[in-house]
Amino acid sequence: MITVEHLSKKFDELEVLHDLSITIPAHQVVAVIGPSGSGKSTFLRCLNGLEILTEGKITVGQHTIEANMNKKELKQMIYGIRQETGMVFQQFNLYPHKTVIENVMESLIVVKKLKKEEAQVRAERLLDKVGLLEKLDNYPSQLSGGQQQRVAIARALAMEPQLMLFDEPTSALDPELVGDVLRVMKNLAEDGMTMVIVTHEMNFARDVADRIVFMADGRIVEDSKDPKAFFAKPTTARAQQFIRKVNEF
């Protein structure tokens, strides 16, 4: 599903990702963890072209982006990737001027050119799936953070993506609202969705992910296919130090 080869990313002079390579097969749930500033979010945003890679090559499904491509080709490839990729943001980024159901329907109408009625049926089904069918005529500002994030997940799922990217989906939520969002994500994982999740929810990563990618200083330091073993005893010193700090309190 995803192949990343020698990805580097610089912001001006500052290199935030150094020579990253990873392959993620379809239906895998990958949790990307690590200290702040380790490049986790930047890595995720490179996957759907929200950040443009400085060096290397990324393949998602049928589409490949490379550092040395011309602008037009790059734009087309990124557009292609986004057609089959959903993304959920830390700050939800719902459209405040549209109701809940309009948020979910928007890309179905604008991008997929669905008729309004068809889009509505699909949007209702997805809002039901995230447990918010009764809120469909509300505006985002009338919802709690957890509800907004579930709408954002429904909005991303409406496009029937092959891959879902989550950028710290629960970091902006009050603690008691985190569970509802994680439950929706867990259901999604059980349905076989390919997911890459940047998260600070260690328990969720251990219980739901198939694979843990530990990043520090712009590099993949540890890549474990056995989350339980990873959290019990990481192999690298850097990951051990991180896990010890996380478990301190």
Add this chain to the structure above:
Amino acid sequence: MELVLDNWRFLLQGAYYTLLITVVSMFFGLILGLIIAIMRVKGNTFLRNIARFYVSIIRGTPPLVQIFIVYYGLSDYGIELPSIVAACIALSINIAAYIAEAFRGALQSVPKGQLEAAVASGMTEGQAMKRIIIPQAVRYAIPPIGNTFVGMLKETSLVSAIAVTELMRAAQLLVAQYYVYMPFYIMIALMYWAMSVFFTFILNRVEKRLSVY
């Protein structure tokens, strides 16, 4: 006071032209201003510089000079516009610069995540601008554009200088005829004030309607 009442028809006609010039200039100014704002925010370096230069030169020169350039200046080259047309053109060009700045600020105050969410869900940048960014920017832009609009209403008095018989010139003509100043100028001041209050009221209504979320 009787003098004012005797000439109310003439003054009302002046008010009509003031309104006409305001509304027409505002209409074209809005279109031009939106285009310039988008050039400034989304254009390449060339378009961006054109937009910046436009705003700089219009805001940096007196509107009366702009009006004279369009009306008298162009007549040097055989383009003799009717004074009311020249007035509307000059004021449209003028107001567009201020509206462009208001729109630019509004476009930039839409959070970056909105564009990211839209393109991440498969929209092109153009679709995202049209469906997500501009509708939100319009709401942010209404208060400053409303101020511009009311400012515009008063600025139309400048076109009396090219013999457009709007409210200001109507008063000047009456003054010239009767040799008294105060009643006429007080009267038109009240009329400008009434129009300003009316537009402010309408704008507040629009603002309220649009801020449902």
